[in-house]
Amino acid sequence: MFSFQERAQQLNGIAQTDYDLVIIGGGITGCGIALDAASRETGRNLKILLLEKGDFANGTSSRSTKLIHGGLRYLKNFEFKLVYEVGREREILHQNARHLVLAEKMLLPILKAGSLGKFTTGIGLRLYDFLAGVKYEERRKMLNKEETIQEEKLLKRAPIIGGGLYYEYRTDDARLTMDVLKTACIKYHAKALNYAR
Numbered sequence: 757m758f759s760f761q762e763r764a765q766q767l768n769g770i771a772q773t774d775y776d777l778v779i780i781g782g783g784i785t786g787c788g789i790a791l792d793a794a795s796r797e798t799g800r801n802l803k804i805l806l807l808e809k810g811d812f813a814n815g816t817s818s819r820s821t822k823l824i825h826g827g828l829r830y831l832k833n834f835e836f837k838l839v840y841e842v843g844r845e846r847e848i849l850h851q852n853a854r855h856l857v858l859a860e861k862m863l864l865p866i867l868k869a870g871s872l873g874k875f876t877t878g879i880g881l882r883l884y885d886f887l888a889g890v891k892y893e894e895r896r897k898m899l900n901k902e903e904t905i906q907e908e909k910l911l912k913r914a915p916i917i918g919g920g921l922y923y924e925y926r927t928d929d930a931r932l933t934m935d936v937l938k939t940a941c942i943k944y945h946a947k948a949l950n951y952a953r
């Protein structure tokens with residue numbers, strides 16, 4: 757299905773088919789819609805076509821910071837509901853694609869003259885654990901100065917007063933998009949064509 761050798765045949769098939777759903781754009785949104793529609797009980801008989809003007813995932817979906825949401829930054833803006841939602845979504849993605857969604861340890865250094873102190877950081881990270889439903893073994897750990905420098909030896913010693921350890925989830929965004937599309941096409945028989953504006 758993804759081979760150029762079958763392209764003429766594919767174009768021909770598309771020209772002769774009436775589609776129920778045509779999706780424009782082969783980034784994570786379009787590929788997600790294709791998989792969602794094709795995999796629903798009610799979507800099994802739908803004819804679904806996705807068209808991408810360039811290569812699949814060549815837009816924003818290969819240029820993200822590769823974090824699965826990075827929910828911590830929303831906490832800074834007091835977007836509690838969003839932190840709750842993305843925490844749960846992150847876990848669903850981790851369960852669905854364990855080969856592509858990996859836990860990554862993050863260190864938040866606390867500086868003498870920084871905007872966040874030890875206490876506020878501790879409370880913030882604890883709140884994040886609670887709202888995002890972080891599993892026990894990945895909950896935040898507060899570190900003293902020596903422990904922080906042990907974790908990251910390249911930090912300048914003088915301004916450090918401590919640190920906070922927590923987890924984000926990292927992915928390969930383009931591969932994740934391709935895996936979603938491949939599942940939609942191979943498992944659920946959606947059709948997709950690239951270089952088709």
Ligand SMILES: Cc1cc2nc3c(=O)[nH]c(=O)nc-3n(C[C@H](O)[C@H](O)[C@H](O)COP(=O)(O)OP(=O)(O)OC[C@H]3O[C@@H](n4cnc5c(N)ncnc54)[C@H](O)[C@@H]3O)c2cc1C
Pocket residue numbers: 780781782783784785786807808809810811812813814815816817818819820821822823824825826952953
């Ligand atoms: C710097 C940066 C960092 C980010 N970091 C994160 C992060 O850490 N975590 C996170 O979850 N999200 C992050 N995001 C957001 C995330 O990357 C986007 O929300 C997501 O990739 C959007 O996907 P999309 O499918 O809507 O758009 P795109 O991936 O851009 O897909 C749209 C597609 O439509 C195609 N297209 C357009 N017009 C046509 C046409 N006429 N015919 C056919 N095809 C067409 C384009 O070629 C493109 O491939 C980040 C975004 C940026 C820019």
